[in-house]
Amino acid sequence: MGKKLRHFKAAAIATGFLTLLLACNLGTSSNAPPTLAPLPTITPQATLGYAAVRPVEAAGIVVATPPAPREDALRPLLQQVEADRLMSHVRSLQDFHTRHIASAQDAAGYGIGAARRYIRNQLEIFRGASDGNLTVFENRFEAYTTSDGSSTQHNIVGAISGSALNAGTLIIGAHYDSVGTPLNSGTVAAPGANDNGSGVAALLELARILSKSQYKAAVMFVFFSAEEFNRQGSIAFANWVRERDIEVLGMINIDTIGNVHNFLGNSETRYLRVFSAGPNATSNSRKLAREADFLRYNYALDLELQVQDAIDRENRYGDHFSFSDLGYPAIRFINAYEEKRNADPTDTIEFIEPEYLRRATETTLAIAVSLADGPRPPANIVLRDRADSGKELVWEPVADALRYIIALRPANSLIYQQLPYVETKLAWDGFSDYAGIAIAAVDGRGFIGPLSEEISPN
Numbered sequence: 001m002g003k004k005l006r007h008f009k010a011a012a013i014a015t016g017f018l019t020l021l022l023a024c025n026l027g028t029s030s031n032a033p034p035t036l037a038p039l040p041t042i043t044p045q046a047t048l049g050y051a052a053v054r055p056v057e058a059a060g061i062v063v064a065t066p067p068a069p070r071e072d073a074l075r076p077l078l079q080q081v082e083a084d085r086l087m088s089h090v091r092s093l094q095d096f097h098t099r100h101i102a103s104a105q106d107a108a109g110y111g112i113g114a115a116r117r118y119i120r121n122q123l124e125i126f127r128g129a130s131d132g133n134l135t136v137f138e139n140r141f142e143a144y145t146t147s148d149g150s151s152t153q154h155n156i157v158g159a160i161s162g163s164a165l166n167a168g169t170l171i172i173g174a175h176y177d178s179v180g181t182p183l184n185s186g187t188v189a190a191p192g193a194n195d196n197g198s199g200v201a202a203l204l205e206l207a208r209i210l211s212k213s214q215y216k217a218a219v220m221f222v223f224f225s226a227e228e229f230n231r232q233g234s235i236a237f238a239n240w241v242r243e244r245d246i247e248v249l250g251m252i253n254i255d256t257i258g259n260v261h262n263f264l265g266n267s268e269t270r271y272l273r274v275f276s277a278g279p280n281a282t283s284n285s286r287k288l289a290r291e292a293d294f295l296r297y298n299y300a301l302d303l304e305l306q307v308q309d310a311i312d313r314e315n316r317y318g319d320h321f322s323f324s325d326l327g328y329p330a331i332r333f334i335n336a337y338e339e340k341r342n343a344d345p346t347d348t349i350e351f352i353e354p355e356y357l358r359r360a361t362e363t364t365l366a367i368a369v370s371l372a373d374g375p376r377p378p379a380n381i382v383l384r385d386r387a388d389s390g391k392e393l394v395w396e397p398v399a400d401a402l403r404y405i406i407a408l409r410p411a412n413s414l415i416y417q418q419l420p421y422v423e424t425k426l427a428w429d430g431f432s433d434y435a436g437i438a439i440a441a442v443d444g445r446g447f448i449g450p451l452s453e454e455i456s457p458n
Contacts, residue, residue: 056408056417056430073445074299074366080209081365083358089201090258090349090357092118094191099178101153101226102145102186111186112225115176116154119223122204123158126211134211135159141236143226146184153225155237158207162218162372168249169218170372171241172206172364173234173319174199175227175255179343183228189345193352194335196227198258202361206368215373217249224319227255228342234319238326249371249450250288251330253320257360258352261339268336269353271304272360275332277311277324280412281435285311285320288329291451294407294416294440295370296363298448303359306336307414316342333364374449375400375441378424383431383457390429391457393437397424398449401441407451409436431457 093099096114104111120136127134139155156176162169178192191197200223207221224233241248260267276289286307293305312318312332323330335356340347378395386392393406406426407416411434419426431437436454443449 056419070444071446073447074369077209077369078362078365081205081358081361083354085208086198086201086205086357086361087349087352087354089122089204090193090197090352093176093197093200094193094349098180098186098188098190099176099192100145100180100186100188100190101143101151101177101229102149102184104186105151112153112177116156116225119156119176119200119204123156123207123221126158126208130160130211133160133214134207135161139222139237139240141226141233143229143232145186145229153233155225155233156223157237158211158221160211160214160219162216163214164216164376166247167217167376168247169220170249170368171220171222171251171323172203172368173222173224173237173251173253174203175224175231175233175319176200177225177228177233178347179228180345181343183343190343191345191348193347193349194258194340195256195342195347196254197349198256198352198357198360199254202254202257202357202364205361206365209365210368215369216376217372219368219372227319231317231319231322234322238322238328241328242326248323248328251320251323251328252292252364252368253318253330253332254364255318255332256334256338257364258357259335259339260337260353260356261351262337263339266337269356271306271336272333272363273336274305274307275310275312275318275320275334276307276330277321278309280309280414283324284327284329285324285331286414287438287451287454289331290407290409290414290416291371292331292367293414294405294418294451295367295448298405298418299366299370301359301363301366303356303363305333305363309414333360335360370448371450374447375443377450377452378404378439378441379452381437381439381452381455383437383455386427390427391431392425392427393431394425395439395452398441400443401449402444403442405440405442405448407438407440408434409438409454411435 099112099115105113123136143153144150178190180188180190226232260269274289276285289307296305318332320330320332375398381395383393403422406419438451438454440451441449
């Protein structure tokens with residue numbers, strides 16, 4: 001990571017991807033008028049206690065001490081996340097008074113148009129410092145703003161082309177629109193500091209840091225409009241992705257990650273919640289949620305992830321729906337507790353916790369880098385019967401791997417247990433105790449790559 005590949009094949013990949021990105025004007029007119037979901041009186045509290053003991057005690061297995069990585073490339077990246085910069089973005093976004101999609105498009109310092117220009121200008125600054133890595137464009141669509149009106153809205157995109165063949169694209173998104181009360185008013189106060197100024201700030205910080213390099217997979221930073229009105233922006237963009245047959249590694253939705261208190265004044269600073277579509281055993285979105293938790297655990301990041309057995313809170317939605325609805329793996333990060341209701345005019349920066357927001361951004365950054373630039377997952381994984389008894393797990397070696405981590409999913413578990421290992425085969429009688437097995441490679445930089453597809457031992 002950090003050195004762009006300049007050989008012909010990588011250049012061809014990058015050129016092809018950028019050509020695809022630049023053909024990006026999208027007009028849609030098929031959205032129905034918004035039907036806003038009912039808001040709960042009290043936001044459901046986080047349910048704690050999902051974690052379990054991770055390392056598997058496997059009798060009879062001698063796990064060799066893995067070689068130490070030549071460097072730890074992740075920590076310097078995480079140290080670049082700046083709480084002051086994050087809070088500056090939140091302040092700027094809330095000071096536009098409202099980011100409602102029916103608000104002013106052309107006013108200076110006011111409304112959704114000002115927010116769009118602010119985000120675009122930030123991305124252009126990052127592009128100028130990216131040595132050609134970052135491309136910036138807007139994805140336009142028609143959105144219903146009221147029951148009898150519509151307007152042209154803009155998703156804003158920064159994209160980094162991938163350097164490796166068939167490595168796919170990682171999409172990281174956050175919505176920048178906001179609503180007040182009444183919901184259809186484009187003029188009432190809608191500061192949206194936590195929902196979702198916090199997510200936009202985190203995504204801008206990720207774009208600033210990651211745009212300095214190129215990665216195995218392509219990375220797209222997408223700032224969605226019209227999420228608050230039936231997520232029209234992410235629906236338009238997900239359809240744009242599908243029409244261009246872009247291979248999506250995963251979609252991470254960063255939405256409301258800056259607050260630590262609930263309505264009763266209690267606080268929770270240990271967790272981010274991770275929501276994803278089920279069912280638990282077969283959903284690729286739920287597998288991505290487990291994978292994010294697996295990566296967080298193995299990097300020993302201080303902000304834990306709490307995988308939820310739901311696609312979102314009751315009667316609520318987010319932009320990850322638009323991708324999982326089309327079959328793409330997609331997850332949502334959100335703070336453990338919620339203090340502000342949707343459309344709350346007091347959702348201001350005073351209720352944002354800078355250190356929690358920084359830690360949430362760091363966690364998202366670590367997971368994104370692993371998915372985009374970690375060693376690719378092992379292929380041709382087979383669990384075969386041994387001549388004597390039990391099973392033997394074998395897989396093809398990964399060229400840049402120093403070691404592997406075998407992820408073991410107990411039936412009905414929301415997270416993985418695991419075995420660290422060095423060789424590319426493992427004989428063990430305990431595989432049949434699990435419902436799913438996947439493997440990740442770890443390279444000399446200390447980066448953990450994406451997990452392979454799960455196989456069933458039974």
